Amino acid sequence: MEKELMITPIAKLWQLGPKLLRVEYLPVVTEIEKIDAHFALLTEHFGKELYMLVDIRQVRSANAKARRHIAKNNDVTAAAAIIVNNGPSAIIGNFFLRFDGPPFPAKLFTQEEKALNWLNKQN
DSSP: OOEEEEEOSSEEEEEEETTEEEEEEOSBOOOHHHHHHHHHHHHHHHOSSEEEEEEOTTOOBOOHHHHHHHHHSOOSEEEEEEEOOSSHHHHHHHHHHHHSOOSSOEEEESOHHHHHHHHHHHO
16 A cells, blocks of 8 residues: 655655655656755655656646756656656656656556566566
């Protein structure tokens, strides 16, 4: 059973296992200071080399600067399975993968179970 551990300035977090987190981003992710605070909390509570099941289905706004900052200034993520739907989250997810070039393995999914299976294979 998932246990809600914390809410950061930009997301809700659940620990699914050792070094495995479910991250559900809030609808607006645009402020660099909040992104930095989010990653500082992750590092403080869970360390680094984390495998992230990232749900961005509720995200409606994430500008290029924020996406790039998440990709390039993220030293906690070992791999990210990103859950999207057919709305804005799919566009944001595709921009993140194609233009922001995260330095860790990352892939988009529409089904949470497939995302989790892929993520477990990365570990």
